[in-house]
Amino acid sequence: MTATTTDVPKTTTAQSLTLTDLVKTYASRGRESVTAVKGIDLAIEAGELVALLGPSGCGKTTTLRMIAGLETVTSGSIRIGDREISQLPASKRGIGVGFESYALYPPLSVRENLLYGLKARKVKGAEQMVASISSRLEMDELMDLRPAGLSSGQKQRVALARALVRNPPVLLLDEPLSHLDASARQRVRRELKVLQREFGYTTIVVTHDQVEALSLADRLAVMDAGVVQQFGTPDEVFDDPANLFVAEFVGEPQINVLRGVTKHVDGRVHVEIGSRAGALATAVTDVPDGTAVSVGIRPQDCTLSADGPGLRTTVAYFEHLLEFGLATSTVAGIEEGIVVQTPAQEVYEPEQEVVIGAPPERVYLFDADTGERLR
Numbered sequence: 001m002t003a004t005t006t007d008v009p010k011t012t013t014a015q016s017l018t019l020t021d022l023v024k025t026y027a028s029r030g031r032e033s034v035t036a037v038k039g040i041d042l043a044i045e046a047g048e049l050v051a052l053l054g055p056s057g058c059g060k061t062t063t064l065r066m067i068a069g070l071e072t073v074t075s076g077s078i079r080i081g082d083r084e085i086s087q088l089p090a091s092k093r094g095i096g097v098g099f100e101s102y103a104l105y106p107p108l109s110v111r112e113n114l115l116y117g118l119k120a121r122k123v124k125g126a127e128q129m130v131a132s133i134s135s136r137l138e139m140d141e142l143m144d145l146r147p148a149g150l151s152s153g154q155k156q157r158v159a160l161a162r163a164l165v166r167n168p169p170v171l172l173l174d175e176p177l178s179h180l181d182a183s184a185r186q187r188v189r190r191e192l193k194v195l196q197r198e199f200g201y202t203t204i205v206v207t208h209d210q211v212e213a214l215s216l217a218d219r220l221a222v223m224d225a226g227v228v229q230q231f232g233t234p235d236e237v238f239d240d241p242a243n244l245f246v247a248e249f250v251g252e253p254q255i256n257v258l259r260g261v262t263k264h265v266d267g268r269v270h271v272e273i274g275s276r277a278g279a280l281a282t283a284v285t286d287v288p289d290g291t292a293v294s295v296g297i298r299p300q301d302c303t304l305s306a307d308g309p310g311l312r313t314t315v316a317y318f319e320h321l322l323e324f325g326l327a328t329s330t331v332a333g334i335e336e337g338i339v340v341q342t343p344a345q346e347v348y349e350p351e352q353e354v355v356i357g358a359p360p361e362r363v364y365l366f367d368a369d370t371g372e373r374l375r
């Protein structure tokens, strides 16, 4: 697969996609209604690739189906450019969808399936475009097969190719790579990103996989319980989480979350953890002393030393992975262990006493009840 092919015609005029206070309530007789999407605002720029990232059931597919016109909107607005589309039938919206359940015509070969819509619209160069995109998605050997003979991963690539060849101004993909094996997923993901850049489609990719979201997206919308919790670049979301949910959902290994109490030391807000472990300096300015908080510290931001300021802890176990180590330490008086990512060459022993430090601006405080970030 090459990443430099230029034989794909760039015919799309990219357009912005704007969701305003979008709500979806599923109501059915005899059952309690479910509000799956609770007022989403998203302004996606022309040509941008946005990942909707969140756990199963948080409303990602519902959001995509409303944009595509496969589901009615309870309230709110959806605009492509300046055009309100929320009341238009799906076929009038000019949107390409690559949904998992997207039907392929069983009697037609993969090639015929891909060409089907293009031929109906008399698109010039359809054969070359289909050949080029399929080859870049590693589908050459599938072209003469019928859908019934395909594995789920192969079907998924055909669905993706079919959405791409339509060359829509707005492209919606729901978990487009979920059935591919790990190595194909990486290659197809890279090619998808390159194709998206070449075509310039405004694209939303739904995923529950943070690696996929971080590697594909210009910006991420992290969703939970029908609400966008944070919308920003991967760096913004990782470095400056808006709340505890985002901090815990994005990042691998997962962020450490500990209970702490704030206290000024030398004119700076510190957070005390455990009864005797010590305190960490923070960059927080607006939190009164004695506030019980949730403290978030990423394993990558922690350092271990023999002494000095920080949290006095004991190594419980140490895992030597190839590129780094993970030391899990315990603090007297608290239940949670603290995971620290250590440099590859360092080794720690169980029972070893270590002091955990972290840069103040990387010690995040969250409201102990609501999980909102305290600054």
Ligand SMILES: Nc1ncnc2c1ncn2[C@@H]1O[C@H](COP(=O)(O)OP(=O)(O)O)[C@@H](O)[C@H]1O
Pocket: 026, 034, 035, 036, 054, 055, 056, 057, 058, 059, 060, 061, 062, 063
């Ligand atoms: N057709 C439907 N009728 C009733 N409830 C639905 C329907 N589709 C989805 N839901 C509910 O809406 C919520 C969000 O679902 P969904 O958008 O599929 O989430 P996700 O794609 O993030 O996993 C879930 O609680 C789900 O059970």
Ligand SMILES: [Mg+2]
Pocket: 060, 061, 062
């Ligand atoms: Mg879904």
